[in-house]
Amino acid sequence: MAQNIKHITHPIVLALILAIFSYSSQAHDHRQLKETNLTLYIHEFSGGPNATAAIVTGIPGKVWSYPSFGTIFLIDDPITTGLDMNSPEIARGQGIYVTSSLDGGKAHATVSVVFSDKKYNGSTLEIQGNSVQSSKIAEYAVVGGTGKFRFATGFVTLEVLFYDPTTFYSVSRCNFIVLHH
Incomplete structure (x- = not known):
């Protein structure tokens, strides 16, 4: 049976x-998945009274700096549609960087690109990855998104276009290629 x-x-x-x-x-x-290509510019002040990036902690007894293993930074950088700082702000890059290699040469990033413009308002792209800190171009994975970028996957390259060591101001071009619903 x-x-x-x-x-x-x-x-x-x-x-x-x-x-x-x-x-x-x-x-x-x-x-069907849609492909979105975006070129945006992230502006960062890593020092001074208008800092948008700050060291928050590190290994006790060691110098806390970009090339120092274990140093953790928070960012809240404006992202604009153009190279000029006065270009319209489309989003903010908010997240964490950690110097993740013992020799201080690599950093791990987890960043949310939080959109504020009319077209993508309230949507996010979630970026994660590891890069060589001295590299002029870094590539990170887009591991998710919300709103208009729900179920996003793809990648972003960040290319440092300008850095002024006296003001600690830098501008990087962000080229996103993203698939989403």
């Missing part, structure tokens, strides 16, 4: 699994 039940339930379970896969692939076909 138990053997008869196995023969009956096995085809039913198989049919249910096939039905679920068929439904999920049809549902996915109806929601």
Whole structure:
């Protein structure tokens, strides 16, 4: 008797699994991914009275600085549509950088790009990754998003265009390529 039940339930379970896969692939076909390409500019002041990046902690007894292992920084940088600081602000880059290699050459970043303009207001792109600190161009993964960028995946390159060591001001171009619903 138990053997008869196995023969009956096995085809039913198989049919249910096939039905679920068929439904999920049809549902996915109806929601095609969109590609969005954005070029934006992030402005950072890592010192002075208008600092948008700040060291918050590090390893006790060690110097806390960009090339010092274990140093943690917070950022809240304006992101604009143009290279000039007076260009319209479209978002803020808010997050954490940690000097993550013993030699101080690499940093791990977890940053939310929080949009404030009309088109993407309230949406976010979530960036995460590790990069060489002295590199002129860094690449990070886009690991998620909200609002207009729900289910985002992709990458962003950050290229340092300008750095003034006397004012601690830098501008980087951010090139986003993002797939989302």
